[in-house]
Amino acid sequence: MKNKYVFAGILLAMITAVSAAVIHFTTITEEPHEEREGALEVVTSFYPMYIAAENVIGDITDIHLTNMTRPQTGCLHDYQLSPEDMQTLSGADAFIINGGGIESFLDTVLKNYPDLPVITASDGIAMLEVKTFGISGPEADMDKGHDHGDRNPHVWMDVSKYMQEVDNIAKGLASLDPAHADQYRQNADRYCEKLEPLQTEAQEITRDAGQTNIIIFHDSFAYFADAYGLQVADVIELEEDNTLSAGQLAHLMQVIQEKEVKMLFVEKQYSTKVAEAVAKESGTRVYVLDSLVTGDGDPDSYIRGMEENLAVLREAL
Ligand SMILES: [Zn+2]
Numbered sequence: 001m002k003n004k005y006v007f008a009g010i011l012l013a014m015i016t017a018v019s020a021a022v023i024h025f026t027t028i029t030e031e032p033h034e035e036r037e038g039a040l041e042v043v044t045s046f047y048p049m050y051i052a053a054e055n056v057i058g059d060i061t062d063i064h065l066t067n068m069t070r071p072q073t074g075c076l077h078d079y080q081l082s083p084e085d086m087q088t089l090s091g092a093d094a095f096i097i098n099g100g101g102i103e104s105f106l107d108t109v110l111k112n113y114p115d116l117p118v119i120t121a122s123d124g125i126a127m128l129e130v131k132t133f134g135i136s137g138p139e140a141d142m143d144k145g146h147d148h149g150d151r152n153p154h155v156w157m158d159v160s161k162y163m164q165e166v167d168n169i170a171k172g173l174a175s176l177d178p179a180h181a182d183q184y185r186q187n188a189d190r191y192c193e194k195l196e197p198l199q200t201e202a203q204e205i206t207r208d209a210g211q212t213n214i215i216i217f218h219d220s221f222a223y224f225a226d227a228y229g230l231q232v233a234d235v236i237e238l239e240e241d242n243t244l245s246a247g248q249l250a251h252l253m254q255v256i257q258e259k260e261v262k263m264l265f266v267e268k269q270y271s272t273k274v275a276e277a278v279a280k281e282s283g284t285r286v287y288v289l290d291s292l293v294t295g296d297g298d299p300d301s302y303i304r305g306m307e308e309n310l311a312v313l314r315e316a317l
Pocket residue numbers: 075076077154218219220
């Protein structure tokens with residue numbers, strides 16, 4: 001008799017354990033891409049927008065955030081929408097983009113989803129012009145590395161402009177989801193407070209920078225230079241593993257000499273081979289910066305990346 005109860009007890013415990021496991025399993029199979037009932041589906045175009053939105057949304061529970069592209073996709077130059085991207089967008093209640101033409105596929109998105117609310121983070125932010133003064137002539141037409149139009153859309157590389165983007169995202173989400181307006185505002189303010197020290201630190205580093213001429217290998221660094229008082233003597237845009245033509249190289253050597261350039265700023269996300277060769281030839285030094293378009297998804301990854309950039313700048317100056 002007693003054994004019977006023990007057996008029943010064990011059986012009951014087993015059933016409980018199994019059902020708990022089933023419930024747990026169901027929970028974890030609910031992957032991020034699956035739409036959840038009642039939750040606001042927010043989609044970002046690429047990494048820097050994802051990190052900004054992640055901080056603005058914070059711990060608000062019934063918001064579901066998805067980054068349309070992969071965390072290692074990088075800048076969206078020449079990005080082609082995939083069927084998966086279109087599917088992600090089909091369930092979206094809001095699409096957060098940087099704007100300024102960097103999402104060159106936006107027309108296609110709007111054609112397919114004319115009712116999708118789009119939050120443009122760079123709204124109202126003064127953009128730098130794309131500088132193509134370096135390589136001019138017929139070779140400029142061949143340089144198709146960047147096709148963003150006349151404005152340089154990489155505003156997130158200037159911390160103060162990035163803070164404006166965070167603010168725009170908070171305002172955009174608040175108008176779509178007024179119930180959480182206060183929380184978006186508070187989260188955005190808290191994030192901007194965390195970004196603030198980057199400004200003070202940069203001012204300290206660049207106080208004695210004076211007229212420092214640099215050459216940059218991606219026009220996202222134009223904002224970094226602009227924010228910290230460095231002069232961009234030339235912009236070189238390379239495609240993937242492109243090499244410089246003899247003409248480009250000669251031009252570059254001339255600019256380096258004329259403007260007494262000592263530093264070449266290259267992007268972590270691309271090969272530094274060409275820059276290293278130029279540096280060797282010209283006696284300049286190569287510094288590697290992060291354009292903050294890739295990462296591990298950690299909400300603090302922008303801050304960490306920018307801190308690393310500032311450490312590079314400190315070393316360079
Ligand atoms: Zn770019």
